Amino acid sequence: MNEIVLNKIGTLYHKLGEDAIQNLVNRFYDTMDSDPNAAGIRAMHENLDSSREKLFKFLIGRFGGPPLYVEKYGHPMLRAKHAPFSIGTAERDQWLSCMQRAMDDCIGNKELIPFMKDFFVMVADSMRNKTE
């Protein structure tokens, strides 16, 4: 991952705070759950409560806060965790569209959104596992 982006996202936890990260994750999955355009990726998720808990813990650590995800679940190994699901450009774009809406709704400091977006785009793109 690009070091500059990595360094900048490392300060996000302090700039955003835990409540904003929790709100972001909740809004993200609420959007995925209700937007017909995200029905494809929604169908891959069984229990959104556990998805909310895992993404929240993952982002807290990744954005520079306490390593909650790693303490509970170990190394994320995100590519391996996503391997059972068929993810191509359409699925990536559905995910990013839900996250964009969540950021627009929940992040008060708009200057932070481009850094968060760079990070989400990079990770989401690397989850693609389908030849198209």
Ligand code: HEM
């Ligand atoms: C590219 C489109 C993506 C799709 C279609 C997708 C789909 C899924 C699915 C179906 C699961 C399993 C259900 C669950 O545990 O919630 C999952 C888990 C997870 N995803 Fe994604 N995901 C995508 C991108 C991302 C991105 C960009 C991130 C982080 C920035 C992420 C972080 C996670 C995490 C932390 C888990 C929990 C892993 C575990 O411990 O089981 N995902 N994802």
